Each structure stands twice: as structure tokens, then as C-alpha cells.
Amino acid sequence: MNRYDNIMQAEQRPQWGQIGRRIALACCALSLLSACRGMPSKEPPVHLNRNMDTQDKYKPQRVSTLFEDGRAMRPQVEGTVGRELLETAYGVDIDGLDGDDRYLREDDAYWRGLDKQGDTVDSIPEPLKVDMALLERGKQRYNIYCTPCHGIAGYGNGPVKQRGNLPVPSYHDKYKRALTAGHIYGVISNGSKSGLMMGYKHQIPVKDRWAIVAYVRALQKSQMKGDQ
């Protein structure tokens, strides 16, 4: 045996230490994996780096020693204006509105077409004025949104009526003439009671709806010759 044989023998000998280490590692990996599958735990996960995941904060209705009145929830500052309310509470699209129109909606007559008793208003509410500009706007919007069913002159003979099977009424009988402005506004906003006509509140901003109401009224008046 020369000294090279010695070296060969040493290399071929099984290295038990290394095998042991590998088995231990495999066990470790297995035990880690087994904890992930099908074993939900009620314990919070180990959070090595919390970043800003958990922060000090007040929860609703809790006590605070910071404020004199002991309330964590602060009362609204006087004069606070509920801007969010417009869209979230009433679902009105504020895109077409400008200035203050975008914010408070306390004016029931203007926003909902209702008076203080909850009845529909009988005329176009303030601050709108029925002038040529409003009627022109109403005519334009009416021609876009309403003529397909109601027809150019409001006889309920638009193309949808002619080709479809939808019972579109005329504006020119005594029942439709008796509808209040607020009622027509309500129909444009939310659709008819039976649901045959859908509401247009998402397509037509409030001011334009009133402009259409004014124009429908004008259409009705234009067809009254001889009737009254």
C-alpha cells in the first residue's frame, strides 16, 4: 500500500456526519411545510418586521385621556359641510354640476322635487329660472334622452315605440298634463312607478333634469291649442 491508497480509502469511507446533517435538514424542512398546510392557528403570525402594520389609534366610542371631555370621537366642527353626502347618500352624479351645487343637498325641492310635506313640487324650483337658455338646454337633452321613446313632440311615438313593444304614453292627455313638475322630475330621476321606464339619474345631472321638465311642460303647452 502506498500513501495514495490511503487517501483513496479515506474518500470512499461513508461520511456519517454529513448524512446525518442532511437527514436533519430534510426533517426540518418537512416540519416547516407541515405547519403551513391544513393547520390554521389562532395565534397571530410571527411578525418579525412590523413596519407600520400595527399603530396606536383610537377605536370608535373609546375613552381618551387626551381630550378634556374624555371622548376619543371628536364632535364635528361647527359649520362642517358634508361633501361626501352628495354622491354617497343620494347617489347623484356631481360631474355635471359646478360650484356649491356639488356640495349640500338640503334643498329638497331642487334635489328631490319634494316640498316640506313630502309632496311633489308644482313648479321648477329656485334657484332655476325658466328662461330661453333653460328651455334650449332642456330641448337638447330631451332630444337626446327621451325622443327614442317619447317622440319629438311627446306623443309617445318614438322609434322604440314604433319598432318595439313598449307602451310609451303620450304627454298630451289630461292625466299627463296634470302631472306635477316634481313628479316628472322624479320619473326622469328614478323611472316610472311600474318600472317600465328606467331612471336617468346616472346619465342626466340634476339641473339638466329640471331643464327637461321645463321643456316637457313647454311641449305640453304647445299641443294644447283648442283643448283649453
Ligand code: HEC
Ligand atoms: C326606453 C324608452 C323610454 C325613454 C328613453 C324614456 N321614457 Fe319616459 N316612459 C317610457 C314608458 C314605457 C313609460 C310608461 C311607464 C309606465 O306606465 O309605467 C314612460 C312614462 C313617462 C312619463 C309618465 C310617468 C307617469 O307617472 O305617468 C314621463 C313624464 C316620462 N316618461 C318622461 C320621460 C322623459 C322626460 C324622458 C327623457 C329623460 C323619458 N321619459 C325617457 C319610456 C321611456
